[in-house]
Amino acid sequence: MKKTDVVIVGGSAAGIEAAITVQKQYKPDRIIVVRKEEKALVPCGIPYIMGTLGSAEKNVMPKALLGDAELIVDEVTSIDREVKSVATAGGETISYDKLILATGSRPIVPPIPGADLKNVFTIRKEIDYLQQLQDALKQAKDVVIVGGGFIGAEFADECRKMGLNVTIVELLEHCLILNCDEDFCIRIEDKIRETGVQVNTTCRVKSIVGDKKTEYIECDKGIRFNADVVILAVGAAPNTELARDAGLEIGKMKGIWVDQYMMTNDPNIFAIGDCAEKFCFFTGKPIATRLASVATREARIAGANLFQPRRRRNQGTIGVFGTMIAGTAIGVAGLTERAAKDFGFDLVTGEAIAVDKHPGAMPGATELRVKLIFDQNSRKIIGGEACGGATAGEIANIMAQAIASGMTANDIATAHVGTHPALTASPLVYQIVKAAEAAVAKLYYIEERVNAILSHKSWTS
Amino acid sequence: MKKTDVVIVGGSAAGIEAAITVQKQYKPDRIIVVRKEEKALVPCGIPYIMGTLGSAEKNVMPKALLGDAELIVDEVTSIDREVKSVATAGGETISYDKLILATGSRPIVPPIPGADLKNVFTIRKEIDYLQQLQDALKQAKDVVIVGGGFIGAEFADECRKMGLNVTIVELLEHCLILNCDEDFCIRIEDKIRETGVQVNTTCRVKSIVGDKKTEYIECDKGIRFNADVVILAVGAAPNTELARDAGLEIGKMKGIWVDQYMMTNDPNIFAIGDCAEKFCFFTGKPIATRLASVATREARIAGANLFQPRRRRNQGTIGVFGTMIAGTAIGVAGLTERAAKDFGFDLVTGEAIAVDKHPGAMPGATELRVKLIFDQNSRKIIGGEACGGATAGEIANIMAQAIASGMTANDIATAHVGTHPALTASPLVYQIVKAAEAAVAKLYYIEERVNAILSHKSWTS
Numbered sequence: 001m002k003k004t005d006v007v008i009v010g011g012s013a014a015g016i017e018a019a020i021t022v023q024k025q026y027k028p029d030r031i032i033v034v035r036k037e038e039k040a041l042v043p044c045g046i047p048y049i050m051g052t053l054g055s056a057e058k059n060v061m062p063k064a065l066l067g068d069a070e071l072i073v074d075e076v077t078s079i080d081r082e083v084k085s086v087a088t089a090g091g092e093t094i095s096y097d098k099l100i101l102a103t104g105s106r107p108i109v110p111p112i113p114g115a116d117l118k119n120v121f122t123i124r125k126e127i128d129y130l131q132q133l134q135d136a137l138k139q140a141k142d143v144v145i146v147g148g149g150f151i152g153a154e155f156a157d158e159c160r161k162m163g164l165n166v167t168i169v170e171l172l173e174h175c176l177i178l179n180c181d182e183d184f185c186i187r188i189e190d191k192i193r194e195t196g197v198q199v200n201t202t203c204r205v206k207s208i209v210g211d212k213k214t215e216y217i218e219c220d221k222g223i224r225f226n227a228d229v230v231i232l233a234v235g236a237a238p239n240t241e242l243a244r245d246a247g248l249e250i251g252k253m254k255g256i257w258v259d260q261y262m263m264t265n266d267p268n269i270f271a272i273g274d275c276a277e278k279f280c281f282f283t284g285k286p287i288a289t290r291l292a293s294v295a296t297r298e299a300r301i302a303g304a305n306l307f308q309p310r311r312r313r314n315q316g317t318i319g320v321f322g323t324m325i326a327g328t329a330i331g332v333a334g335l336t337e338r339a340a341k342d343f344g345f346d347l348v349t350g351e352a353i354a355v356d357k358h359p360g361a362m363p364g365a366t367e368l369r370v371k372l373i374f375d376q377n378s379r380k381i382i383g384g385e386a387c388g389g390a391t392a393g394e395i396a397n398i399m400a401q402a403i404a405s406g407m408t409a410n411d412i413a414t415a416h417v418g419t420h421p422a423l424t425a426s427p428l429v430y431q432i433v434k435a436a437e438a439a440v441a442k443l444y445y446i447e448e449r450v451n452a453i454l455s456h457k458s459w460t461s
Numbered sequence: 462m463k464k465t466d467v468v469i470v471g472g473s474a475a476g477i478e479a480a481i482t483v484q485k486q487y488k489p490d491r492i493i494v495v496r497k498e499e500k501a502l503v504p505c506g507i508p509y510i511m512g513t514l515g516s517a518e519k520n521v522m523p524k525a526l527l528g529d530a531e532l533i534v535d536e537v538t539s540i541d542r543e544v545k546s547v548a549t550a551g552g553e554t555i556s557y558d559k560l561i562l563a564t565g566s567r568p569i570v571p572p573i574p575g576a577d578l579k580n581v582f583t584i585r586k587e588i589d590y591l592q593q594l595q596d597a598l599k600q601a602k603d604v605v606i607v608g609g610g611f612i613g614a615e616f617a618d619e620c621r622k623m624g625l626n627v628t629i630v631e632l633l634e635h636c637l638i639l640n641c642d643e644d645f646c647i648r649i650e651d652k653i654r655e656t657g658v659q660v661n662t663t664c665r666v667k668s669i670v671g672d673k674k675t676e677y678i679e680c681d682k683g684i685r686f687n688a689d690v691v692i693l694a695v696g697a698a699p700n701t702e703l704a705r706d707a708g709l710e711i712g713k714m715k716g717i718w719v720d721q722y723m724m725t726n727d728p729n730i731f732a733i734g735d736c737a738e739k740f741c742f743f744t745g746k747p748i749a750t751r752l753a754s755v756a757t758r759e760a761r762i763a764g765a766n767l768f769q770p771r772r773r774r775n776q777g778t779i780g781v782f783g784t785m786i787a788g789t790a791i792g793v794a795g796l797t798e799r800a801a802k803d804f805g806f807d808l809v810t811g812e813a814i815a816v817d818k819h820p821g822a823m824p825g826a827t828e829l830r831v832k833l834i835f836d837q838n839s840r841k842i843i844g845g846e847a848c849g850g851a852t853a854g855e856i857a858n859i860m861a862q863a864i865a866s867g868m869t870a871n872d873i874a875t876a877h878v879g880t881h882p883a884l885t886a887s888p889l890v891y892q893i894v895k896a897a898e899a900a901v902a903k904l905y906y907i908e909e910r911v912n913a914i915l916s917h918k919s920w921t922s
Binding site: 281 | 481519753754762782819858865871874878882883894901
């Protein structure tokens with residue numbers, strides 16, 4: 001039996017970051033990372049293998065990131081919690097003092113007839129599989145992407161760059177509707193269509209049809225789309241078999257249950273990343289956010305708490321994400337307006353549009369639109385969306401810090417910001433600040449209306 | 462006499478933003494903005510007129526920003542605080558209920574012999590004057606920039622783009638040394654030199670020499686530089702004559718004294734922007750930060766407090782700035798390491814370098830370096846510097862929010878961030894988070910050392 005201080009099961013973003021953090025925090029004698037793949041892919045880089053990068057090899061995470069942690073390429077098949085050891089498919093038994101589960105997620109295959117035909121792919125984080133997908137795309141003329149979430153939209157954009165005839169089929173009323181509000185979705189859909197990609201929303205796939213190999217897909221209302229290749233991008237489900245078999249608790253959203261220190265119901269076992277249950281920053285309720293940035297954050301929390309609990313606490317998942325589709329960047333932090341309403345918040349929103357450099361004659365100046373969402377009662381920011389130039393990604397991170405620190409509309413309207421002609425909007429129109437000002441004006445209006453009602457004669461007479 | 466609710470003296474960034482804010486907050490019947498210039502220039506855009514924009518007209522702030530505020534092109538010459546009115550050079554008398562002074566600053570002319578020669582320019586915010594400068598540059602071969610602060614460095618970069626032979630002469634040991642720490646300054650100086658600009662630091666100008674018109678400048682140690690044009694970029698001094706003559710108090714750094722609501726010692730008069738005294742967020746002491754982004758922030762505070770005091774409070778100036786010189790962006794927030802040491806802080810710093818897209822094979826990926834500075838005792842962030850790709854500007858704004866909300870190194874190491882291949886660094890190496898992790902590791906080391914000393918036998922035996 002191999003003896004170690006720490007075993008990490010899974011070596012994608014979460015597993016690697018956990019290995020890095022544990023080494024920094026505790027300098028243990030021996031850490032072993034067990035993963036199935038010799039090479040792990042940058043998860044968010046996967047769509048870009050197809051067109052922009054050109055090969056999966058360009059999207060591999062450097063092994064050097066693991067530092068002094070040992071990598072074993074094998075599959076953990078069971079956990080013995082009594083003995084504190086794991087067994088692998090390769091016949092190894094490895095004892096642990098602390099165990100971190102970072103087993104990730106796997107693509108959901110929707111129950112569509114024909115989903116098992118040749119040239120129907122999901123999005124697996126495996127080099128060989130993605131190579132097959134890329135080879136199939138190189139031979140194809142028509143490709144259908146089932147699912148217009150951000151992964152589906154990114155794949156569509158990349159396939160379009162490969163010169164393919166691309167169709168997105170989305171069940172919901174808009175692409176990206178689980179990530180952004182309708183107005184932002186429409187803007188992105190317009191941009192996608194401008195590049196020649198067909199976008200079909202509120203459209204259900206009934207079957208994938210072909211002789212051994214996909215030929216077309218059939219949707220409701222009898223609509224058909226030719227499809228030499230079909231990519232199923234309808235989400236992912238947490239890999240929890242190992243945890244479940246070991247008797248660890250599973251949460252309502254089917255992830256491994258963890259407390260706010262990322263500890264499972266076994267104090268020697270932690271779970272992080274896509275396989276772990278997530279809880280909403282705003283409501284504490286379980287949510288299904290699965291992002292590499294969330295996974296690595298959880299890894300930094302778990303890694304710090306391994307041997308000295310409660311060094312770091314997870315106050316919940318805010319959910320911050322960015323993407324760039326059809327040349328337009330989007331950054332989102334926290335709740336969308338729709339989600340906030342569903343949660344029962346009374347909302348006030350504020351919007352601002354301005355170019356992202358100044359004056360507008362600066363080369364490369366691109367329009368960037370920001371919407372901020374505030375709770376009417378606390379006046380705190382609970383969400384934000386940015387759309388336009390490439391700084392939208394970091395602008396989402398500004399919004400995230402504002403959310404995490406509980407800034408009010410007034411706080412943001414007087415936030416300390418720096419501006420520069422080549423780097424940001426003008427200080428007179430800086431989008432986040434101006435969106436907050438727009439919300440402040442609405443809040444005053446609401447206050448005046450409330451005061452008017454309260455002071456109305458009918459109350460005092 | 463013209464009667465108004467609000468008179469704003471000065472219509473550059475601060476004055477315009479005040480007009481916008483007052484209208485939003487109070488909807489007064491009449492606001493008058495009095496400024497000397499028919500057209501006001503985007504202040505930070507001025508260097509870019511020379512090369513990138515090509516003309517001052519492309520750098521004018523749209524008059525539409527003023528909304529319903531009236532613009533009077535004239536000069537206010539005196540304030541009658543008893544009567545509550547201002548008099549102008551054009552013979553107008555305008556009464557006010559509330560007065561906002563946004564009189565700005567003017568370039569400092571260093572006491573160098575020859576500073577009055579033809580083709581020696583300062584940096585005035587005046588279209589005609591800047592046109593003369595641009596015309597002189599078009600005729601020139603050699604230009605010397607006196608002062609290697611960020612304005613001087615930006616002018617040098619633009620003159621270089623015009624094909625001129627450019628020399629920077631800086632009195633201090635490095636360019637930008639008042640804005641960034643030495644290591645960042647050296648990196649930028651290297652980049653500037655790579656573009657062919659000569660950089661001479663620790664170099665004092667003794668005189669500007671020429672027959673009516675500048676021909677060369679003479680520095681200490683007998684060094685000479687040819688100079689068909691000399692640009693003096695050694696800072697600016699607040700315009701406070703009007704305030705001083707009206708008996709308003711002046712601060713230690715020579716700005717108009719204001720309280721945390723931007724109110725002068727006259728409750729009906731507010732002062733904002735370059736003419737107003739600034740106080741350090743960290744120490745409360747007067748500082749000489751003059752930036753358009755700070756000016757507009759003060760305008761949003763003053764504008765909200767005019768008729769209903771204390772709606773918004775200024776908790777001090779953090780100082781956030783960005784620039785792009787020789788193709789390299791810099792973003793800085795809060796204190797530099799040097800300034801923090803001068804203020805007596807016990808420091809811990811953390812650094813991280815990574816490309817600003819991921820994987821590194823993504824097109825346009827540029828190295829971006831972040832340094833964060835923490836107070837060893839509170840563990841709170843007190844400063845940050847970013848250098849590299851163009852997102853450094855917005856990254857400074859993330860750091861600023863972290864400073865404003867008092868985030869500790871541990872908080873930042875577990876910050877909620879979003880990442881994307883085309884927009885940010887990888888979640889495994891995201892610079893701000895990793896710089897915080899580096900600081901956390903040092904803090905643990907310090908803690909262990911302190912514990913080791915405290916538990917040493919000599920104390921207990």
